Amino acid sequence: MVVIAARDNDRSFTPEEYFSWEEKQLERHELIDGLVYAMSGGTQNHSAIKLNVASLIRSHLRGSPCRVFNSDLKVNILNTPNYTYPDLSVTCDDRDREHPLYITYPCLIVEVLSDSTEAYDRGKKFEKYRRNPNLVDYVLVSSDEIAIDIYHKNDAGEWVILSYREGDMVEFQSINLSLPIEQLYEEIVFDIQP
Helix, strand or coil, X not given: CCCEEEECCCCCCCHHHHHHHHCCCCCCEEEECCEEEEECCCCHHHHHHHHHHHHHHHHHHCCCCCEEEECCCEEECCCXXXXXXXXXXXXXXXXXXXXXXXXXXXXXXXXXXXCCCHHHHHCHHHHHHCCCCCCCEEEEECCCCCEEEEEEXXXXXXXXXXXXXXXXEEEEHHHCEEEEHHHHCCCCCCCCCC
C-alpha cells in the first residue's frame, strides 16, 4: 500500500463529490467514511516488490477472465461509500467491468507493508475488506524481510492466517497460484542493520 499521509481536508464528501474532486487533484486520495486521505509514495523496495508481485500474478492469469490492477485503481468497499487504493487487486467478477474508475468484487488484494501502514493494513483496513464475500486472499507482503502473511477465507467462511518465510512455497488459493517466496523478492536488497 502507498502510505496514507494525512487527512487532506475537513469537508465530508459523497462518492460522487469525491470522484469529481479527485480527478482535479495531482495526487491520489482514499475516501473513508466521507473523509479524504492523501496518498504518498513508498520506498524502492516497496515499489520493486509491488512490481514483482504484479508481474508474477499477471503472467499466471494471462488468458483467463481474471484481471489484475495496480495501485492506480480504486477498490470500493462493498456496501459502503469507501474507496481505497490497494497495491494490487485481482477480480474475476464480470460486475467489475461496469465502472471504469473502480472495482468492487476482488478475490485477491495485496498490500506491501511499510512501518507507517502496517497496523492499519492488518487492522481496520482488513476489517473493511473482509466484509466482501468475494474476497478470498488478503495478502500482506513485508518490505523489510522475506515474509508474507495471507489472510485466507477457507471453505467454511473462516479467516485463517497463512504465514510464509524464506524457503516456503506461497499459495494464492484464490487464483490457484503456488510459487517460491523468493520469486516475489527477486532482486530486492534489504537494508543492512548495524
